[in-house]
Amino acid sequence: MRVTQAVAFGGPEVLVPAEVPAPVAGTGQVLVAVAAVDTIFVETQVRSGWGTDYFPVEPPYVPGGGIAGTVRAVGPGVDGAWVGRRVVASLGFTGGYAELAAAPVESVTPIPDGVPFTDAAALVHDGVTATALLEATEVKPGETVLIVGASGGMGTVLVQLAKAAGARVLGTARGARKAAFVRDLGADAVVDAGAPDWVEAAREALGNGGADVVLDGVGGQVGLAAFGLVAPGGRFSAHGAPTGGFAPVDPEQARARGVRLLGIEDVRLPDAEHALRAARALAEAAAGRLRPVIGATFPLERAADAHAAIEGRGLLGKVVLTV
Numbered sequence: 115m116r117v118t119q120a121v122a123f124g125g126p127e128v129l130v131p132a133e134v135p136a137p138v139a140g141t142g143q144v145l146v147a148v149a150a151v152d153t154i155f156v157e158t159q160v161r162s163g164w165g166t167d168y169f170p171v172e173p174p175y176v177p178g179g180g181i182a183g184t185v186r187a188v189g190p191g192v193d194g195a196w197v198g199r200r201v202v203a204s205l206g207f208t209g210g211y212a213e214l215a216a217a218p219v220e221s222v223t224p225i226p227d228g229v230p231f232t233d234a235a236a237l238v239h240d241g242v243t244a245t246a247l248l249e250a251t252e253v254k255p256g257e258t259v260l261i262v263g264a265s266g267g268m269g270t271v272l273v274q275l276a277k278a279a280g281a282r283v284l285g286t287a288r289g290a291r292k293a294a295f296v297r298d299l300g301a302d303a304v305v306d307a308g309a310p311d312w313v314e315a316a317r318e319a320l321g322n323g324g325a326d327v328v329l330d331g332v333g334g335q336v337g338l339a340a341f342g343l344v345a346p347g348g349r350f351s352a353h354g355a356p357t358g359g360f361a362p363v364d365p366e367q368a369r370a371r372g373v374r375l376l377g378i379e380d381v382r383l384p385d386a387e388h389a390l391r392a393a394r395a396l397a398e399a400a401a402g403r404l405r406p407v408i409g410a411t412f413p414l415e416r417a418a419d420a421h422a423a424i425e426g427r428g429l430l431g432k433v434v435l436t437v
């Protein structure tokens with residue numbers, strides 16, 4: 115079968131099409147004929163050689179942890195009624211940039227009618243993590259939420275879900291085009307993260323002492339600056355690291371201000387809960403209440419261009435591969 119492999123750690127050019135033996139569905143697994151594959155920012159970082167303590171991959175490997183497609187076969191112990199169903203599946207971190215993928219049946223969720231494979235793939239990570247983040251940070255109606263990195267794949271989902279939860283939403287995005295787009299998605303205000311005075315602009319827009327909740331999808335010094343915008347007694351989630359590291363917040367300072375700190379470990383979910391949340395996100399999409407934002411699609415063979423597009427930060431929303 116056709117795949118795209120990372121043949122070494124390095125730039126997008128290390129992603130190379132290849133032929134490898136097709137997987138078979140093992141006990142408790144389904145075999146999915148992949149139609150669309152999610153891409154997320156961290157896949158570009160791991161491909162570059164970052165975070166291998168946390169993501170133990172060795173080239174050559176097939177990246178990709180979120181797929182949408184049709185079940186072609188089931189392994190021992192799995193109900194044959196799955197065959198022919200349109201599904202999303204979460205594979206962990208590898209094996210998705212491929213024509214076929216075997217996935218544990220607990221990680222598989224049916225796609226409602228009317229939701230295209232590309233939209234379904236776009237939600238398989240972002241929809242799940244975004245719902246988990248809003249629950250973990252206990253966002254309530256009437257609260258003010260600051261979404262740092264609101265123009266990306268997960269940011270655009272968070273904006274919509276936080277609005278639907280009744281929050282007042284402020285986003286950050288780089289440049290006028292992205293800022294206008296995030297506003298159109300429903301944000302009450304957007305601050306241009308490319309402006310030197312963005313922190314002051316955000317403080318002014320937040321008013322009343324700051325944000326009840328800050329969802330930081332950017333990390334590094336940007337995230338640290340955003341920590342200063344949490345109201346006393348608020349919550350701060352440092353789940354994002356496209357800058358190369360999570361926001362280096364001092365837990366002592368957080369304690370002193372009564373701010374509850376959350377991190378990536380607070381939204382790491384077992385397969386069954388992942389599948390349940392994927393089902394909820396897909397149902398919202400089917401009902402027209404949640405719109406995944408796909409800035410571009412690339413065929414599997416051009417995964418290198420997809421990664422270059424993510425790193426280039428020129429697109430709105432996210433990138434999906436088609437097979």
Ligand SMILES: NC(=O)c1ccc[n+]([C@@H]2O[C@H](COP(=O)([O-])OP(=O)(O)OC[C@H]3O[C@@H](n4cnc5c(N)ncnc54)[C@H](OP(=O)(O)O)[C@@H]3O)[C@@H](O)[C@H]2O)c1
Pocket residue numbers: 153154155156239240241243244263264265266267268269286287288289292307331332353354355356357378424427431432
């Ligand atoms: N997707 C998930 O399910 C998931 C799960 C757990 C954690 N996360 C984390 O959440 C973060 C966002 O993930 P994503 O997949 O939504 O990524 P994405 O679509 O590529 O979005 C990244 C966002 O970060 C902003 N950004 C600011 N500084 C950046 C920099 N130096 N390099 C790149 N982008 C920068 C970008 O917007 P501007 O260009 O407008 O600044 C963009 O909005 C990542 O750190 C990821 O690891 C995601």
